[in-house]
Amino acid sequence: MGKKMANIGIITSGGDCGGLNAVVRGAAKAAMLRGIGTYIIPNGYAGLYNLVDFNNLVLLDEERTDHVNSSFAGSDAGHSRVKISKIADPEKYDRILMGLRKFNINGLLISGGDDTGSVVVDLAEHGIPCVHAPKTMDLDLQTYSVGGDSSINKIANIVDDLKTTGTTHNRIMIIEVFGRYAGHTAFRGGIAADADCILIPEIPVDFNAVYAHLKHYYIRRILNSDVHAGTYVIVVAEGVRGEDGKHFSEGAGKDSFGHVHLGGAGRYIRGRLEEMMRGDPEIKQFMKTSGMYVPGVFEIPEIREVIPSHIVRSGSTSAYDVNFGKEIGAAGVILLDEGVSGVTVVKVCNGAIRYMPTSEAIVQRMVNVDDIDFYEQMDVCFGRVREPYEAKLEPQEGPVERPM
Numbered sequence: 001m002g003k004k005m006a007n008i009g010i011i012t013s014g015g016d017c018g019g020l021n022a023v024v025r026g027a028a029k030a031a032m033l034r035g036i037g038t039y040i041i042p043n044g045y046a047g048l049y050n051l052v053d054f055n056n057l058v059l060l061d062e063e064r065t066d067h068v069n070s071s072f073a074g075s076d077a078g079h080s081r082v083k084i085s086k087i088a089d090p091e092k093y094d095r096i097l098m099g100l101r102k103f104n105i106n107g108l109l110i111s112g113g114d115d116t117g118s119v120v121v122d123l124a125e126h127g128i129p130c131v132h133a134p135k136t137m138d139l140d141l142q143t144y145s146v147g148g149d150s151s152i153n154k155i156a157n158i159v160d161d162l163k164t165t166g167t168t169h170n171r172i173m174i175i176e177v178f179g180r181y182a183g184h185t186a187f188r189g190g191i192a193a194d195a196d197c198i199l200i201p202e203i204p205v206d207f208n209a210v211y212a213h214l215k216h217y218y219i220r221r222i223l224n225s226d227v228h229a230g231t232y233v234i235v236v237a238e239g240v241r242g243e244d245g246k247h248f249s250e251g252a253g254k255d256s257f258g259h260v261h262l263g264g265a266g267r268y269i270r271g272r273l274e275e276m277m278r279g280d281p282e283i284k285q286f287m288k289t290s291g292m293y294v295p296g297v298f299e300i301p302e303i304r305e306v307i308p309s310h311i312v313r314s315g316s317t318s319a320y321d322v323n324f325g326k327e328i329g330a331a332g333v334i335l336l337d338e339g340v341s342g343v344t345v346v347k348v349c350n351g352a353i354r355y356m357p358t359s360e361a362i363v364q365r366m367v368n369v370d371d372i373d374f375y376e377q378m379d380v381c382f383g384r385v386r387e388p389y390e391a392k393l394e395p396q397e398g399p400v401e402r403p404m
Contacts, residue, residue: 005337007037009051009105010060012075013044013082013112013119015178016310017137018150018317020075022325023111023332025068027133028060030330034337039103044080045119048108049087051099070322073150073314075111084119093126100128107336109329111135113145117344117362124342124358131332132344132358133325137313139184142361143346146328147313148184149320154312155189159235162306166231170222170292172214172273174234174305176266177312183237183367185312190235190380197232197381199269201239201247202367205383210234210269211276213381218301219286228290240265240383266305273303320403331355349401 010027012020024040031038038060041047047054058064068076084092100106107129110120113136120132134143137151155177166173175195179185183200190198196217199205214232221230241247248268277283277300287293287300317325328345331353335343344361346354376386 004339005031005034005036005106005333007039007103007105008107008109008333008336009039009041009048009057009100009103010077011041011044011048011108011110011112012077012135013079013110013116014136015113015313016074016079017135017147017313018073018315019146019321019325020077020111020135021068021072022070022317022322023109023133023135023146023329024060024076025065025070026326026329027109027333028065028068028329029326030333031060032062032065034333036333036337038333039105040077041105041108042078044078044112045082045084045116046080047078048096048099049082049084049089049092052095052102054099054103057103070326071317073147073317081115083115085122093128096123096128107131107341109133109332109336111146111329113138114141114362114364117141117358120344120358121342121362129336129339129341131335131341131355132361133328133332134344134346134361137185138179138182140180140182140364140366141344142356142363142365143344144324146321146325149324150316150318151178151185151312152188152192153318154315155185155235155308156192158306158308158311159189159193159195159233163231163233166233166304167229169302170228170230170290172218172232172234172301172303174236174266174270174303176236176238176263176305176307178309179237179239181239181366182364183240186235186237187367187372191375193233193235195233195235195380197234197383199234199236199240199265199383200367200372201237201241202369203372203383204241204243204245205269206243206385207272207276209385210381210383211273214273215280215282222290223286228292234269236265236269238263238265240269263307266307270303270305274300277301 039057111133134145136145137147139148218232343355344358
């Protein structure tokens, strides 16, 4: 396959997260060494559609690239949630091609998640060379996606910090986090913060199991404390489901990719737990024993839900995501220059660029429930009755492939 790139365009799309500027910087640096011009196409796929109307684009030369800070979360290139195939313009693909020809752009490096990747597949099928750099804090692609580690670290820090509020007021804290229909960020962020209970979409919630676990730990902590202080922490994925398999809240409206705006899971769980406490005579007795009970004012423990929302996407980027972002950005440029299109960068291993068809990379990957079986042995509640664990022992053959 012959090299054919004179200029490439960089697009970042979907939700913002850590590592995107590292993708941009890594791509720009690699392109410069190969004699390729790198241009930012702003505002995601909206910018690509409107490219033909732009008067100029930002060239990532040495001077401009110096100002792209890899550790800043979000993207200098800007984002939008636009699905090209749904644009009500029968000439949309010709319009995009005209814009690319106007700026002599021969290929696109596009960083985003499954929705962004679906458009990569679409563009490649319409003859536009493009490579996908995997990005989503949801971690629901078949590959690792830049932004995941940064968000998990943010979630863990927020959950850990909220324990001080919980303990001060003897509150039960519910933290609802992003992740859509997969529970990776809630799972890993909760484990890192020593959360007591982690509720994820992959396991429908059994409220009796959650309530029994909560009562045991919450009551024991407060009654055994010399100052009667304690808390119980639940991390909830926004897409968590009830016993009937349905989402607790389906929000309002849908985005251009047809996804329902999720939200309200934490509030629903709080309501269910409060209802169970009001009907439990042991809770009333506990409140009296601990000295908290006030008739008509304070009869059950206080439960608060917190939604950190976009805070877990913003701010800074973890060192891991900076490394991975630069890696997939540079690798994407090289793949384009080598004539490869319609693929997703997986990683660079032993100097070799690994990639796979984007259509396969964007297939949704859920949390492996076998991993949950293991973590339940540390008495973390995952919203179900814990079953006996059957140990799976597998000797390692050969060296372990490290993340970096």
